[in-house]
Amino acid sequence: MTGTPYDQIRTLLQRYARAVDERDIDALSGLFHPGAEITGSRGTQSREEWLADMAAPRSFPRSMHVIGEPLVTMDGDGDRAAVDTYAVVYQLGDQGAGQGDLTLGMRYVDQVVVFEGRWVIAHRQATMVWMR
Amino acid sequence: MTGTPYDQIRTLLQRYARAVDERDIDALSGLFHPGAEITGSRGTQSREEWLADMAAPRSFPRSMHVIGEPLVTMDGDGDRAAVDTYAVVYQLGDQGAGQGDLTLGMRYVDQVVVFEGRWVIAHRQATMVWMR
Amino acid sequence: MTGTPYDQIRTLLQRYARAVDERDIDALSGLFHPGAEITGSRGTQSREEWLADMAAPRSFPRSMHVIGEPLVTMDGDGDRAAVDTYAVVYQLGDQGAGQGDLTLGMRYVDQVVVFEGRWVIAHRQATMVWMR
Numbered sequence: 001m002t003g004t005p006y007d008q009i010r011t012l013l014q015r016y017a018r019a020v021d022e023r024d025i026d027a028l029s030g031l032f033h034p035g036a037e038i039t040g041s042r043g044t045q046s047r048e049e050w051l052a053d054m055a056a057p058r059s060f061p062r063s064m065h066v067i068g069e070p071l072v073t074m075d076g077d078g079d080r081a082a083v084d085t086y087a088v089v090y091q092l093g094d095q096g097a098g099q100g101d102l103t104l105g106m107r108y109v110d111q112v113v114v115f116e117g118r119w120v121i122a123h124r125q126a127t128m129v130w131m132r
Numbered sequence: 133m134t135g136t137p138y139d140q141i142r143t144l145l146q147r148y149a150r151a152v153d154e155r156d157i158d159a160l161s162g163l164f165h166p167g168a169e170i171t172g173s174r175g176t177q178s179r180e181e182w183l184a185d186m187a188a189p190r191s192f193p194r195s196m197h198v199i200g201e202p203l204v205t206m207d208g209d210g211d212r213a214a215v216d217t218y219a220v221v222y223q224l225g226d227q228g229a230g231q232g233d234l235t236l237g238m239r240y241v242d243q244v245v246v247f248e249g250r251w252v253i254a255h256r257q258a259t260m261v262w263m264r
Numbered sequence: 265m266t267g268t269p270y271d272q273i274r275t276l277l278q279r280y281a282r283a284v285d286e287r288d289i290d291a292l293s294g295l296f297h298p299g300a301e302i303t304g305s306r307g308t309q310s311r312e313e314w315l316a317d318m319a320a321p322r323s324f325p326r327s328m329h330v331i332g333e334p335l336v337t338m339d340g341d342g343d344r345a346a347v348d349t350y351a352v353v354y355q356l357g358d359q360g361a362g363q364g365d366l367t368l369g370m371r372y373v374d375q376v377v378v379f380e381g382r383w384v385i386a387h388r389q390a391t392m393v394w395m396r
Contacts, residue, residue, distance in 0.1 A: 002338050006139040007270040014335035017350065064369045064393050066332050066350050068198050071146035074134050086149065086198050088220075088352075090369055092394050101396065105196045105222055129196050130224050132233065138271040200330050203278035206266050218281065218330050220352075237328045237354055261328050262356050264365065 005119075006072055009083060009112055012119045017065040017087075025055050033115050033122040040126035060091040060102065067108075079114040086129075105129040137251075141204055141215060141244055144251045149197040149219075157187050165247050165254040172258035192223040192234065199240075211246040218261075237262040269383075273336055273347060273376055276383045281329040281351075289319050297379050297386040304390035324355040324366065331372075343378040350393075369394040 003011070012031060019027035029051055032038070038050040045053070068086040075081055087106045093099030111123040135143070144163060151159035161183055164170070170182045177185070202217040219238045225231030243255040267275070276295060283291035293315055296302070302314045309317070332350040339345055351370045357363030375387040 003268060003270045003336075004136060004139065006135045006142075007268065007336075010270075010333050011335060014333055014348075018335065018348070062393070064350060066352060066369075069142050069146055069201060069333060071143060071150065072135075072139075084146075084150070086196060088198060090394065101394075105198075129194070130222065130233075136268060136271065138267045138274075201274050201278055201333060203275060203282065204267075204271075216278075216282070218328060220330060237330075261326070262354060262365075 005074060005078060005081070008119050009070060009072055009081060012112065012121070013067050013070060013083075013085060013108075016121075017067050020054070020065055021063050023054065023058065025051055028054060031120060032124075033113060033120045036120070036122055036124070038121075038124045038126070040124075041128065060099070061094050062092040064090040064092070066090070081112050083108070083110040083112055085110070102131060104131050137206060137210060137213070138204055140251050141202060141213060144244065144253070145199050145202060145215075145217060145240075148253075149199050152186070152197055153195050155186065155190065157183055160186060163252060164256075165245060165252045168252070168254055168256070170253075170256045170258070172256075173260065192231070193226050194224040196222040196224065198222070213244050215240070215242040215244055217242070235264050236260055269338060269342060269345070270336055272383050273334060273345060276376065276385070277331050277334060277347075277349060277372075280385075281331050284318070284329055285327050287318065287322065289315055292318060295384060296388075297377060297384045300384070300386055300388070302385075302388045302390070304388075305392065324363070325358050326356040328354040328356070330354070345376050347372070347374040347376055349374070367396050368392055 016031050019031060032047045034047060036047045038045050042053060066088045070083045070085040073082040085108045087108060089104040089106055091102040091104065093101045107127045107129050109125040110121050112119050113122045148163050151163060164179045166179060168179045170177050174185060198220045200218040202215045205214040207213055217240045219240060221236040221238055223234040223236065225233050239259045239261055241257040242253050244251050245254045280295050283295060296311045298311060300311045302309050306317060330352045334347045334349040337346040349372045351372060353368040353370055355366040355368065357365050371391045371393050373389040374385050376383050377386045
């Protein structure tokens with residue numbers, strides 16, 4: 001890991017954006033702690049349950065997760081942090097098939113930890129703030 | 133304060149986003165210097181005048197301030213900086229009442245200073261670049 | 265240069281946003297390596313070819329480049345980096361003349377290097393992910 005812990009946590013979030021947009025399940029898996037819990041529109045899921053949903057056929061063929069600057073609160077010894085991040089997610093419809101787009105305002109409230117030498121998400125609460 | 137001054141200034145801006153979206157007047161107050169001047173659509177206001185406007189009933193029930201990466205120019209001794217930040221502000225209407233949304237492209241040009249051990253906004257010029 | 269290399273690279277991208285929105289050709293020129301190649305909708309161009317296009321009359325009178333957090337991969341000795349950045353570009357039409365807006369989801373994949381004491385873009389691949 002290079003950069004400050006703040007830089008490393010921003011990198012984690014950007015790696016998430018690329019992996020989720022590319023539906024790269026292996027890359028996504030490596031961004032979460034094995035015991036991670038993800039709470040969102042499907043309730044609370046384990047990492048494996050959540051990854052299985054992500055591997056399912058997509059409702060929208062493409063997406064772009066534009067993830068804002070995180071609000072990072074480092075914990076005492078520097079290997080844990082609370083991270084609160086706004087994001088705008090563009091779910092891009094198949095225009096040729098007449099499918100429209102969906103734009104979501106999301107808020108990710110994460111607990112991130114250093115695990116095996118890198119920052120990973122140990123807990124995520126994903127909340128949809130708006131959808132248009 | 134942890135992180136570099138750049139990290140701390142980014143944190144200040146994100147705290148602003150959360151406080152303004154939650155209309156947390158106490159939190160907002162703590163993000164500005166007591167002698168701050170805020171220039172925007174209502175002319176130039178003192179911190180207290182601006183906070184009084186923020187405490188008034190909202191035109192839109194909810195908002196999401198997605199604040200971009202700041203362009204930070206540190207000043208000589210590291211306790212002052214000029215900060216130029218783009219933001220997209222989603223003003224979310226009450227859909228049940230047929231109220232539409234408003235999206236604003238904003239530019240915040242700030243002078244920030246270290247005051248009582250933390251970064252605060254000493255002067256803000258808020259300009260609406262576009263509204264749709 | 266102040267801040268970490270990560271901060272300096274973010275500053276480079278924000279200077280790009282301001283310079284391109286203001287069509288400040290001199291400022292834009294200084295953000296690229298003299299031998300830079302820019303690949304985008306017009307094919308692969310030299311810095312001078314690309315700047316000449318930027319200096320031509322604008323299709324839209326104003327723009328706002330809201331550039332997301334970059335995914336930075338530093339290279340060995342710290343004077344080169346690969347940078348992968350999402351951006352949302354608002355091309356603002358002349359409403360008085362009935363011209364609509366265009367919003368673009370862009371991805372910039374850059375090679376940046378330290379040249380004459382500052383970070384510059386040595387290669388850019390600009391891809392439009394979506395347009396609405």
